[in-house]
Amino acid sequence: MRYAMAVDTKKCVGCSDCVVACQTENNVPHGFCREWVVEVMNGTYPQLEIEIRSERCNHCINAPCVRCCPTGASHFADGGIVLVDHNKCIGCGACIASCPYDARYPHPSGYVDKCTFCIHRIKAGLKPACAAVCPTKCIYFGDLDDPNSDVSVVLKKRKSKTLIPEAGTKPQLYFLI
Amino acid sequence: MEEEIFVSGRMNQLIDPQLNIWHWQIPLYLFLGGMAAGILCIAALYYIRGREEDYKTAVRITPFLAPFLLIVGLITLFIDLRHKMFFWQLYLNIRLQSPMSWGAWTLMVITPVSFIWAALHIKDIFPKWDWKFKWIYDLETFFNKYKKVLAWIMLIYGIILGIYTGILLSAFNARPLWNTSILGPLFLSSGLSAGAAATLILSKNKEERKQFARIDLVLIGIELFFIIHMFMGFLASTQVQIEAAKLFLGGPYTMSFWIFVVILGMLIPALLEFMELGKFHIPAIVPAVLVIFGSLMLRFIIVYAGQVSRWLY
Numbered sequence: 001m002r003y004a005m006a007v008d009t010k011k012c013v014g015c016s017d018c019v020v021a022c023q024t025e026n027n028v029p030h031g032f033c034r035e036w037v038v039e040v041m042n043g044t045y046p047q048l049e050i051e052i053r054s055e056r057c058n059h060c061i062n063a064p065c066v067r068c069c070p071t072g073a074s075h076f077a078d079g080g081i082v083l084v085d086h087n088k089c090i091g092c093g094a095c096i097a098s099c100p101y102d103a104r105y106p107h108p109s110g111y112v113d114k115c116t117f118c119i120h121r122i123k124a125g126l127k128p129a130c131a132a133v134c135p136t137k138c139i140y141f142g143d144l145d146d147p148n149s150d151v152s153v154v155l156k157k158r159k160s161k162t163l164i165p166e167a168g169t170k171p172q173l174y175f176l177i
Numbered sequence: 178m179e180e181e182i183f184v185s186g187r188m189n190q191l192i193d194p195q196l197n198i199w200h201w202q203i204p205l206y207l208f209l210g211g212m213a214a215g216i217l218c219i220a221a222l223y224y225i226r227g228r229e230e231d232y233k234t235a236v237r238i239t240p241f242l243a244p245f246l247l248i249v250g251l252i253t254l255f256i257d258l259r260h261k262m263f264f265w266q267l268y269l270n271i272r273l274q275s276p277m278s279w280g281a282w283t284l285m286v287i288t289p290v291s292f293i294w295a296a297l298h299i300k301d302i303f304p305k306w307d308w309k310f311k312w313i314y315d316l317e318t319f320f321n322k323y324k325k326v327l328a329w330i331m332l333i334y335g336i337i338l339g340i341y342t343g344i345l346l347s348a349f350n351a352r353p354l355w356n357t358s359i360l361g362p363l364f365l366s367s368g369l370s371a372g373a374a375a376t377l378i379l380s381k382n383k384e385e386r387k388q389f390a391r392i393d394l395v396l397i398g399i400e401l402f403f404i405i406h407m408f409m410g411f412l413a414s415t416q417v418q419i420e421a422a423k424l425f426l427g428g429p430y431t432m433s434f435w436i437f438v439v440i441l442g443m444l445i446p447a448l449l450e451f452m453e454l455g456k457f458h459i460p461a462i463v464p465a466v467l468v469i470f471g472s473l474m475l476r477f478i479i480v481y482a483g484q485v486s487r488w489l490y
Binding site: 019031039040087089091096104 | 179180181182183184185186187188189190191192193196198199257258259260261263264266267269270272274275276277278280281348349350351352415484487488
């Protein structure tokens, strides 16, 4: 099993609904976010091109945060989801410094927090909150090992890219282009 | 032209607009740990080579600083933790891929060893010292019998401690400035030179002072070599590392790095020590304090500048 997510940059309108859904679903403390929307503007007026991306933890296969964690609090859960065990985390900040995507933040309670792909919802057979709430349905989620899952189908059909693949992290958050 | 903005206004504290997760505690610890490692390595090396009588201060007196440096270092590390009450998790896990885990276990070994070494030489500082209990005297005899083993442990773990303070940073490929394996040897040589400087301050023996001025001179040469190599490596590497090097070559850290670390911390003390070895008389404390100051600034600047460097995103 290998969970992955694909975000359609052509369909995303940058409404930030996913951001709010994530904050509500996961009780993200005020002033922080586990996911965010980036808008990239390219070219000179009037020849402009825009790319909108809903970003979060990339749940990398070769995750530097898991490698550098001194206590094993950062670990791989089922399906390659990168999780932080709050009762093992000492809040040293090594994983935060090790993430090229800056996807982690220090929770005010002391431990380090990040996107979990809403593992509690997946276990209940639901989609992650961001994917479930997206009004343009541009977020695909599923198991890459299952050729019929939403994400496998759309990745086969469309061209995609990952962010900073040269960092060697093997990210599992794909952007359809 | 390309412009990139966070539409959803991501402003995670300590992460945006640039990483700011490690503050004064980490560089201060890296300095204290590095200096303690330097002191212990030099003491162990001279003891193993049987030069204890020639370099009494380095083997017997300076190591008294090490336990204090390590304890203060451990306290700063503890202050840095955000989930403090779970710190013991460090000692329930051995994670070979995590430099921080290596460091935690190394400290677990070298801190008690440094206390034992200091205790064995306590009569050199307080001649009338009395341990009061017989079992402590028995322990003292025991450790005196195996002092050579103790010295070897101190040397090996001292080197690991000195190198790990650099490897800790170089293991983060997300921060291009840190992501160079030169940082390990650079921090080790900088720690050794701070350790030599401590003996230079404490020693009252002219011959010993001369020897340590020579050692410091060689170590400064090695450090300069590593620094030049580091920049050569950066400038010949990928765009992100070129950008990282530019922080020191015209960027915001240019002045502080070249003035405090290279000129005040290396070139001037090297010149003063060179003059001292010649005919001039220079108070040993001046170059020694400059070397220690440079060693501290090196850690601060590398830790802060590293957090500014990032992948082009």
